[in-house]
Structure formats: structure tokens, C-alpha cells
Amino acid sequence: MMKLKKIIVILTLISIFVLSLGFGASAKPFRVAFIMPSNINDFAWSQSMYEALLTIQEEMGKENFEFVYSESMFIVTDAAAAIRDYASEGYDLVIAHGSQYGASLTDIAPDFPNTSFAWGSTANVFSDLGITNIFAYEPLAEQGGYVNGALAAKLSESNIYGVIGPIETGDAKRYTEGFKAGIKSIKPDAKINVTWIGSYSDVALASEAAQTHIDAGADVLTGTSQMTVGAIGVAKQRGALWFGYDVDQSALAPQNVISSVDVVWAIALRPMIEMIQKGERGGKIFTLNLANGGLKIIVNDEAFVGKTIEDIVKGNIEVKVEK
């Protein structure tokens, strides 16, 4: 009889322990709000962050990690209102995904000391303003650009290259500098033409810039931000090669996209979430590079192999065998 009682007591204790674990987890999932200038399916900037949040959710489990998002926040004042709303709803982390949102964060973050904010691409966490709850993230896009550039130089026949960038700042500038350096490492006499569109979203102008680059002799194009889908369409239509950034863009033009620099934001998000769970709300800059896996080069075998075979057939590449 005593034995049975003991077993019941132990079983009860175990079940209470298990239940409390369950409660602990379901009562307090980590909650993230994500504000983006474009959309989760933009094949670029916003999509890469969305994919990272899905990865984290898979790793932590849906019961432990929740996230919500606001799309098309290209008007900064709208974004600021959304950031403030999310903060007042008690989210653990509010990600303002765009360098245009920094000034708004300096207004909002001090009002919500228990919420963490993150933004990028930047290396500024506003510690000079005494703010302690802002994180920053920054991909060293020049590293990815360099790899793309080196590949581009190997494949270009005309040795003329076209870059279609949004605004000359942040990742776009870093990527472009890296792309140029990568080409020059192989072909120092290369001609690299750079156009800035003045917008992250003007697909029509990006498309026209791509047409112009090809008219000027370029057979390789690259560029960053969501407006580049217009340029990729032109590359596809006119048979130019494309080098992508942000996400793997090969699905847009499988014959033309040689490689893409995939920005793996999860590399920044994982340690950021760990810090917040330990009670550290900000102040750290997370860098993404080839060494830490924050940048990955995804080569599209279909286009790359196809182009290499074409080069051998056309005699552009001569494969020599020593006798």
C-alpha cells in the first residue's frame, strides 16, 4: 500500500513538473515583429529576412517563436507608426528592416526600454545617444560581390559589365565595390558601368537601365534590391548573364542567373535572440560575412554549366592537354 502511494506521489510530481515545463513554454514564446519596405515575396531584401525568420521558427518551434510582419512600409512615417504599435503590444524584438528607419528608432526605442529593436544595414546602434536597446546588422556585401565579380570576369566575352544599383549607400554600395574589385582581380582592363536608379522599387527604370547597359556592350549584369527583377527580365530576354544578391534569384531566369549572394540573416538573429533572452536588449552590431556563414554563394549549375559548355563549343575556352 505504501509502495502504491509512493508511486502515485512520484507520478503526480512528474506530471506537475512536465506540465509546468509545458506551461512555461506556451506562456512565453519569443515574439518578433518585422517591418519591411517591400514584400515577403520580393525575391530580394525583404524576402531574405522573412526566410530567416521562418528558419528560426523551425528551429525553436512554433510554440516558442512567433512572428508577425507589416509589408510595403516604404513610407517611413507609416513604418514608424507600425514600429511604435508593435513595441506597445509588448513584442520582444521589433525588426525595422531598412536603413531608412534608423531615425524613427531613435525616437521610439527610449520609450520602450523592455523591447529590443534591430535595424540594418548599418553599424550604428545609437549608443552615442545613450540608447541601449537597439541592435544593428550589416552584411559585408563586398565579399559576396567580389566572388560574383570574379566569376563574372571569367565568363564575360565583351569584358563590359553593367551594375544596376538602387541608391549609392549601404549594402548596395558595398556590393558594387566588391563586384568591381572581383572583376579587376581577373581582368584589370575591364569596363564596368554603374547606374544608380535612385529608388529601391522603380522596376521600370531598372529595366531601362539594363537595356542601356546591354546596348552599351555589357554581356554581364548585376544589381541589388527589389527593383532588380525588372533588370533580370531584360537579361533573360536579351540573353545577358545575371549575378544576384539577397536571395537565390535563379528561379527568375534559370538560363541567365549564374550565381547569387544569399544573405543568411539567421546568423545575426540567433545570437541576437539569445542575448535578449538573457536580458541584454541591444548595443551589439552583427556582421554577416563569408566566414561566419552570413553570406553564402549559391551557384546555379544549370546556367553556369550551360555557359561553360557553350564557351567550349564556340571556342572561347580552349582546353589544352599536355602531351
Add this chain to the structure above:
Amino acid sequence: MEAIIIGILKSAIRLATPYLYASIGETIGQLSGVLNLGVDGVMLMGAFSAFYTVLKTGNLWLGLLAAIVVGAIFGLLIAFINVTLKAEQGISGIGVYIFGLGLSSLLFSTMVGTVQTVSGFPPLSIPLFSNIPIMGEIFFRQNILVYGAFALVPISWFILNKTPLGLSIRAVGQHPEAADSLGVNIVRIRYLTVIFGGILSGIAGASLSIALLNVFQQNLTNGMGFIAVALVYFGAWRPLSVLTGALLFSTVNAIQIWVQVKGINIPSDFTLMLPYIVTIVVLAAMAKRRIHPPAALNKPFERGE
């Protein structure tokens, strides 16, 4: 140098195409007295419906038809709001814009999900003409929707200036009371012009999504519809001047791209401002002409008591 000039003008013709459709449609609507600021929203809906139809069926003409039908439906909606319900035109137009922006984004997210490309209207060389040196390359090796946009200019000029219908449209916009007393059905004319404007806005969108860009993305037009409305004022409600304005804006835009491609050392921030600076300068220079908008623009018609 010759190659660059050809390149610039070819670009300008392409860039002007969506503006021409949208601006000519808006011109006709405004001449009948209806201001429609919702052009951009209708363009987005036209762009999406054409894109989606081509994605699913592969048939470009069916895509164009979809844009026409959706444009007409939106035109009908705008006419109902402004002509029948007599809403404040400036405000209701913004409402239509936001509705079109939101609906096209929603439909894109749920029905397509991710950015994809389609094969749009290919360039179509016009026999004989396309062999004319320089001119042939610039004008006669474009896609069919480009030709359509330029053909629209003389057609709309003819209708507006040489036909009884055109006279009625202008009378309804200038002196609705007089037109009414002469038995012109003002409501019918305004419905007609606004629906026609909706159709042209729809085609303007299609010219982007299935002819020039061959992709769709949320907010693909990026505010082009508002520039189209500005071009109507620039062109002083005359199709030929609207064409001039559209070409001027597009040519300067094409030049600024070439300036950058050629690595001419001017900051890109400045070159990007050029199309807007030139437009403002020309507008200011022309201010002397004292051209007034249609007298009844923005005024719902009330039959006199």
C-alpha cells in the same frame, strides 16, 4: 555617338509608352469634366490581370483583353462614384488608387505568391519602315503595345477635334448647361470618357507587365499614374502636347541613364533629378500661355433649377 543617340531615343520611346496610354485616357476624361486621380491604381490592376492571364494561359492577347476588361470595370466604378454619386473627385480618386494598389498586391500574394517572369510581346519589325537608317531602328523595331500608344495620339486628336462625339465631350467639360440644353446626355458622355480612360489605364499597366518589363511585383508602377496625370496638365489637355511632354520626360530620363552608363562624372543624385527639373522648367516657361483647364473640371453636373 550615333549609337548612343539611337539608344537614348529607343529608350525614350519605350519609357514613354505607359505614360501615353494613361495620359491620353486621363486627358479625354478631364476634357469631359472628370478628374481621376486613381490612374495608378487602375494601371496596377491592369498590369496584374494581364500578367496573371499570360502566366496561366500563355496567351498575350488574352492578357491584353483581361487588362481592358478590368480597366473598364474600374472606369465604370470611377464614373459611378464621380458622376452618379457626385463625390469629391480629388479625394475619391485617391481612394481608387489605394484600392487598386491594395487589391493588386493582395491578388498577387494569394494567386501568384512570388515574383515570376513571363514572355511578353516581342519586338515587331515593321516591314520597309524598319530598314530606314536610324529612324527604323528607333521607331519601327518596338513591340506592338508601343505602336498602339503612339497611334493613340492622332486617333484621339481626330476624335476630339474632328467628330461630333469630340465636340460633345469638350462641350460637356466646358459648358455642361449649354450642352445639356442642346440635348447632349452629360451623364452618358462622362461615363463613356471615364470608362475609356479606365481601359487605357489598364492597357498602360499591361504595357509594363506583359510587354516592357514582363514581371509583376507589388506596386509595380511606382507612382507612374500620378506622373501621367501631371502630363495632362503639362500637355494642356491636347494629345499632341501630352505626347511632347511624355517624350521630353522620357528622353531626359533616358539621357540620365546613359550619362551614368558612360561614366560621365556627374553625381547620380543630380542626374536622377534631371527629368523632374526639366519638366518644372518647361512648365514654368509655358506658364505665360494661360491655358485654363476645362471649366467644368471637378464639378459634378447639376441640372439648373
